[in-house]
Amino acid sequence: MxxxxxxxxxxxxxxxxxxxxxxxxxxxxxxxxxxxxxxxxxxxxxxxxxxxxxxxxxxxxxxxxxxxxxxxxxxxxxxxxxxxxxxxxxxxxxxxxxxxxxxxxxxxxxxxxxxxxxxxGRAAQVISAGPLRLEPESGLAWFQGEPVSLSRREVDLLAHLANADGRWVPPDMLNERLYGLGEEIGSNALNVHIHNIRRKLGAEAIETVRGLGYRLGWRLAS
CATH class of the missing domain: 3.40.50.2300 (Response regulator)
Structure with missing residues (x-):
């Protein structure tokens, strides 16, 4: 604990x-x-x-x-x-x-x-995609069956991409989800979070296409 x-x-x-x-x-x-x-x-x-x-x-x-x-x-x-x-x-x-x-x-x-x-003991939302298992409320995560340390905003980012169900998510929408409309953020903040996630989970964790945005690299478990 x-x-x-x-x-x-x-x-x-x-x-x-x-x-x-x-x-x-x-x-x-x-x-x-x-x-x-x-x-x-x-x-x-x-x-x-x-x-x-x-x-x-x-x-x-x-x-x-x-x-x-x-x-x-x-x-x-x-x-x-x-x-x-x-x-x-x-x-x-x-x-x-x-x-x-x-x-x-x-x-x-x-x-x-x-x-x-x-x-x-409460029912918790669990996201399973490829080798990743994520509990957004608790902030706990497992990768390939082992616990992995993710920051709160990294968990939030992954959960938002998972909830997009394979659709591309534009950077502006991700920034709004992570920081809200009133919080001042650095121009490179989103890229830093994505870089850290890829470092911890592998480059395939998040896919990127210029002009479209980002999406989760693994399919959700049915």
């Missing part, structure tokens, strides 16, 4: 990283909302552990923005805010669990395992 920890206290963060490692949980630790959003956009995690008292933005705002991107991501709030009003607000606004500091690392590990088990 791999989680994203958003905790601005470096000492607490290091303790959580070390403690959860003993329970078979890998932790990527960041200290700000900005770092959390950037990391979440480029990587895949099984769960999010979120402190509410962040230096650049309130944790509840970050929860809302990350929920908008990935509604199914399990979220555990870990905070010193112990008033019942805070707990109710956190749960009502999208958190799956809420723990108060100070806490026991064994309990934190147990709750994370339980959250991820519940999430994996």
């Amino acid at each position: 791999r989680i994203l920890l958003v905790e601005d206290d470096k000492l607490i963060g290091r303790g959580i990283v070390a403690g959860l490692h003993k329970h078979g949980i890998a932790v990527h630790h960041v200290g700000t909302a900005e770092e959390a959003e950037a990391t979440h956009a480029e990587d895949t995690f099984h769960a999010l552990v979120l402190d509410l008292g962040l230096p650049d933005r309130d944790g509840m705002e970050l929860l809302a923005s990350m929920r908008a991107v990935e509604p199914q991501l399990p979220v555990l709030i870990l905070t010193a805010r112990d008033a019942i009003e805070h707990r109710l607000k956190g749960l009502h606004e999208g958190a799956d669990d809420y723990m108060i500091k100070p806490f026991d690392l064994r309990e934190l590990a147990a709750r994370l395992h339980a959250l991820v088990r519940r999430t994996q």
